[in-house]
Amino acid sequence: MTLTADHVARLARDIPDPGFQPVDGMVPITQADYDEIAAELIAQAPKDGLWVFAYGSLIWNPDFDFTDKRIARARGWHRAFCLGWDYRFRGNREQPGVMLALDRGGSCTGVVYRLPDDALDANIHRLLRREMSMRPTAFPPRWIPVETDGGRLTVLTFAMNRKSGRYIGDLSDEQTADVLATACGFRGSMAEYLFATVSHLEEMGIHDRYLWRLQELTAARIEAMPQMDAAETSAR
Template identity: 45%
Template sequence: MNAPCSDPADRRYAPCPDYPPSLGESRLLTDEELNASLECTLRSWDRTTDLWLFGYGSLIWNPGLPTLEAMRSKVHGYHRGLYLWSRVNRGTPEQPGLVLALDRGGSCIGIAFRLAADGAMPHLQALWRREMAMGSYRPAWLPCVLTDGRRVDALAFVMRRDVPSYTGKLHDEVVKAVLGCASGRYGTTLDYVSRTVAALRESGMPDRALEALLERCRRGI
């Protein structure tokens, strides 16, 4: 394997034998595949009722679509973590980045966004191009408890464990290598994680495990 940040003059980064990973060939989903995935996910939606989206990562600080309401919320059965190799948005095929995903077990606090039914489809199509570009997530309707006590089914993007881009548990050395190197069409992994940590804290729901990971792994970067 090649060492990350291969410029020998750059001494900030130590080689990591487990990075970059061998992920094999990758491809973006076609417009037809994206549309089919979206239509399949929306089969239970009547197209007249406002729908909810559950944001646990970049959707918190950059939802990218107009919403009628945003409220802290919690889902059970899934937790947030850097479980997805990003070969487009926050990295490249040669030096993949990391982004957050929901994986099985535990619970997760995030922001639930209410999207108006009227005119929702163009925004959902844009969301699909952003989140489902490589089909690494499984769109799912998750029971979600809002802070005012309401219970809604919110659309969320759950990690698929059957794809090569699923990271599993990573050592700090790998995360540090990624934070030091990886950058994609939307910017660096370091910026992504830093902005998410800041947004979670500003929203009154700090993710202390993610904060601690960032603090450990960005030292010296």
């Protein structure tokens, strides 16, 4: 990889959590909403188990319990930084981030996790709270088929709604890298997210050409930035 932990460290900043960032036409999801969505998904789950397809940060930070995991390929979907804009988690009002999502077309190799049958409700709630904070969501849960070495599965994932006002489908790789090399929020930088995702995929033998090119472009942009000392970095 061209993008390294040293590149990521250069972008580290101490940014406080600004709290919920309103988006036009959207409101915060309530507990009642989470309960309703969770109940619907559990009722729809295949009888052979509820599996979740991970393609980004859920691969390296699933934040839910699971009893099995497998490499899986989803056909008809691909990774894309197309969910905008993030003013809180890995971006801010001056330098917003753009989030990785599953978009139509191509194929995507990731990981599927099987949730424990005896704790579906608790783990689905944890997953929903992590992936959804507003409604109507730009990133709704849906069931898709995937292929694994153990056979074909119908799995739960979160995919981009192209009709949403948050869909950004026209960014070039160069424009995306400009964002990835600069945006930072209270959870960290976009470069950190990219580094963690690509490095974990490579460790599992999954090579995503799109992400590989982005990490090269992002590293080059960080290299071109003037170096700052620790005091300057913390003050940003």
